[in-house]
Amino acid sequence: MSASSKPFAEFWREYARSPVAVVALAVLMLLLLGASFAPYLAPQNPYDLASLRLEDSRTPPLGGAASGATYLLGSDVLGRDVLSAILYGLRMSLMVGLTAGIVAFAVGVSVGLFSAYRGGRVDALLMRLVDLQLSFPTLLVALILLAVLGKGLDKIVLALIIVQWAPFARTARAAALPQVHQEYMDAARVLRLPLWRQLLKHLLPNCLPPLLVVLTIQVASAILLESTLSYLGIGLPISEPSLGLLIANGSQFLLNGDYWISLYPGLALLLLVGSLNLVGDRLREYFNPRLRKGVMLPLDLAPAPRERQASRGSDADDRPLRVEGLSVVFDTPAGPLHAVDDVSLSVRRGEVLGLVGESGSGKSMTARAIMGMINAPGRVTAGQVLLQGVDLVAMGETELQARRGKDISLIFQDPTTALNPVLRIGSQMTEAVHAHRRVSDAQAQELAARMLARVGIPSPQERLAQYPHQLSGGMRQRVAIAIALLNRPGVVLADEPTTALDVTIQSQILAEFQGLAREEGMAAIWVTHDLGVVEGLTQSVAVMYRGRIVEQGPTHEVLAAPAHPYTRGLLDSLPAANTPGQRLRQIPGMVTSKVGKDPGCGFRDRCSRADERCATPVPVVRLGTADAPRSALCHHPLV
Numbered sequence: 001m002s003a004s005s006k007p008f009a010e011f012w013r014e015y016a017r018s019p020v021a022v023v024a025l026a027v028l029m030l031l032l033l034g035a036s037f038a039p040y041l042a043p044q045n046p047y048d049l050a051s052l053r054l055e056d057s058r059t060p061p062l063g064g065a066a067s068g069a070t071y072l073l074g075s076d077v078l079g080r081d082v083l084s085a086i087l088y089g090l091r092m093s094l095m096v097g098l099t100a101g102i103v104a105f106a107v108g109v110s111v112g113l114f115s116a117y118r119g120g121r122v123d124a125l126l127m128r129l130v131d132l133q134l135s136f137p138t139l140l141v142a143l144i145l146l147a148v149l150g151k152g153l154d155k156i157v158l159a160l161i162i163v164q165w166a167p168f169a170r171t172a173r174a175a176a177l178p179q180v181h182q183e184y185m186d187a188a189r190v191l192r193l194p195l196w197r198q199l200l201k202h203l204l205p206n207c208l209p210p211l212l213v214v215l216t217i218q219v220a221s222a223i224l225l226e227s228t229l230s231y232l233g234i235g236l237p238i239s240e241p242s243l244g245l246l247i248a249n250g251s252q253f254l255l256n257g258d259y260w261i262s263l264y265p266g267l268a269l270l271l272l273v274g275s276l277n278l279v280g281d282r283l284r285e286y287f288n289p290r291l292r293k294g295v296m297l298p299l300d301l302a303p304a305p306r307e308r309q310a311s312r313g314s315d316a317d318d319r320p321l322r323v324e325g326l327s328v329v330f331d332t333p334a335g336p337l338h339a340v341d342d343v344s345l346s347v348r349r350g351e352v353l354g355l356v357g358e359s360g361s362g363k364s365m366t367a368r369a370i371m372g373m374i375n376a377p378g379r380v381t382a383g384q385v386l387l388q389g390v391d392l393v394a395m396g397e398t399e400l401q402a403r404r405g406k407d408i409s410l411i412f413q414d415p416t417t418a419l420n421p422v423l424r425i426g427s428q429m430t431e432a433v434h435a436h437r438r439v440s441d442a443q444a445q446e447l448a449a450r451m452l453a454r455v456g457i458p459s460p461q462e463r464l465a466q467y468p469h470q471l472s473g474g475m476r477q478r479v480a481i482a483i484a485l486l487n488r489p490g491v492v493l494a495d496e497p498t499t500a501l502d503v504t505i506q507s508q509i510l511a512e513f514q515g516l517a518r519e520e521g522m523a524a525i526w527v528t529h530d531l532g533v534v535e536g537l538t539q540s541v542a543v544m545y546r547g548r549i550v551e552q553g554p555t556h557e558v559l560a561a562p563a564h565p566y567t568r569g570l571l572d573s574l575p576a577a578n579t580p581g582q583r584l585r586q587i588p589g590m591v592t593s594k595v596g597k598d599p600g601c602g603f604r605d606r607c608s609r610a611d612e613r614c615a616t617p618v619p620v621v622r623l624g625t626a627d628a629p630r631s632a633l634c635h636h637p638l639v
């Protein structure tokens with residue numbers, strides 16, 4: 001199996017499942033061949049007036065001509081062979097249709113992708129332009145343009161491009177919009193790929209299926225439009241007849257019964273447009289990997305879980321990540337919403353910190369703010385993120401991008417959106433390596449394979465050649481983790497990456513990650529809403545509620561004796577193995593988002609210990625030792 005023959009064989013196997021599509025492709029190929037080799041195939045050169053025999057005018061197909069010549073499809077009024085005229089006409093129609101379609105594709109898709117990518121005013125302006133273009137009937141615009149431009153091949157192609165780019169732009173934008181905010185595009189931005197590369201390599205392939213359909217429709221409709229214009233006598237000059245002009249020339253003889261002069265060119269046009277559409281449909285199915293049947297791979301056997309033990313010691317000052325007073329505010333119509341409110345935390349080398357809280361408590365926003373990835377309408381309003389002592393908040397975007405993926409990286413929540421579905425695992429991994437290191441492609445492949453093995457993926461070389469849809473959810477998440485760890489960052493953030501996986505797979509991945517963090521001396525933050533994960537994976541924990549960290553400290557101490565009533569509530573709602581038969585208690589009420597600054601405790605409306613004091617600014621209660629500090633944000637701590 002050579003590398004080049006395999007994708008084609010795969011493509012063909014898939015394509016050939018539809019017999020209609022195979023026939024359509026064969027017809028299209030025949031027409032293309034006929035058009036390409038018209039000068040060699042045609043019995044006569046229809047442009048050469050000297051070769052026409054006027055005495056053979058309107059000879060029926062295979063009928064006896066005055067000159068004794070035989071015309072397979074008959075001859076027209078000038079005694080011109082209809083078959084030859086069709087072959088040359090096909091050539092002309094295809095050339096016009098393809099040129100116009102492809103240029104319109106390039107123009108429209110560039111506009112559409114750029115529009116979706118930039119968003120905002122640029123997007124609004126470009127789309128109004130598209131609306132304007134689409135609101136006029138194509139034929140009318142083409143007629144007016146040709147009236148202004150005049151006759152000729154170049155003029156008609158230009159007119160077709162002008163009337164045809166807009167549907168490409170609209171479709172490209174629509175297809176790109178859901179993609180531009182996917183995590184793999186964030187990742188591409190983080191890698192500082194040039195704009196054209198982000199658009200062409202990462203965005204375009206994911207928007208291709210609908211665009212391919214539009215392309216086939218537009219090429220077919222360009223051919224029809226040109227035929228119509230030529231039929232009306234304002235398209236191509238009579239010296240260069242396309243199919244439309246042939247139909248027009250023959251139509252006046254239809255009433256006399258000389259049907260063949262326009263029928264056969266008409267059939268050729270029908271076959272061309274029809275086969276184009278059928279082939280395009282099949283291509284759409286092929287190029288969309290999600291429409292294809294994926295091969296689920298069996299899971300590997302569980303790797304031996306590593307011993308979990310906090311490695312705390314004298315390295316108290318060795319904290320690659322320190323966050324001080326970080327705040328994120330969303331400007332909403334109801335007022336400012338404090339999604340992250342004065343968050344301070346720090347992580348040691350080799351330590352995993354669990355960031356835990358109910359959905360909506362601000363965990364993801366904290367992780368994104370640390371990465372400098374807060375999008376409008378959100379903004380970081382205060383605080384510092386010290387990465388190896390350097391403040392990321394104060395840093396410019398360019399400098400920040402150079403560090404993301406290299407010194408600090410983020411593992412996203414959903415592996416199905418964190419990986420680009422149309423690029424092979426290997427290509428996505430080597431790209432991440434190349435973005436930060438000067439290594440050869442072979443070295444990058446080697447690094448990628450080794451990292452896949454490290455996160456517990458068997459036969460990594462084979463996986464590199466596969467697409468994300470060929471892997472199971474657990475495998476995909478391992479790949480996403482491997483990508484985040486490729487450049488051996490000192491700090492890693494993980495935003496609930498195993499939430500969607502089943503418990504067994506989740507615990508395998510957690511064990512792998514914990515081992516890696518320790519061996520590599522990484523400082524890690526693992527975001528989760530699951531105290532079970534916190535207990536099994538982390539050495540320290542920070543509990544979030546309504547954007548604030550309400551309690552933090554060493555995991556075993558906090559879980560053994562929580563100081564904040566909210567932490568207590570979370571623990572009570574956890575099914576613990578040592579209290580069988582006991583009913584789980586729920587925290588009454590639900591997290592509500594708060595608009596405006598509230599100095600009091602955010603939990604007081606759900607807290608059984610709350611009194612009027614809880615509406616006043618909450619003190620930080622320091623607990624624990626200098627070596628293992630603990631703190632809680634509460635007027636009435638439990639310890």
Ligand code: ADP
Nearest residue numbers: 330337339358359360361362363364365366593
């Ligand atoms: P978590 O990850 O803990 O589930 P998030 O960090 O995603 O929570 O969100 C925290 C809060 O930020 C949410 O409760 C929500 O109120 C607010 N938020 C997030 N995105 C937006 C937005 N685009 N506009 C307004 N508020 C937002």
Ligand code: MG
Nearest residue numbers: 363364365495
């Ligand atoms: Mg979240």
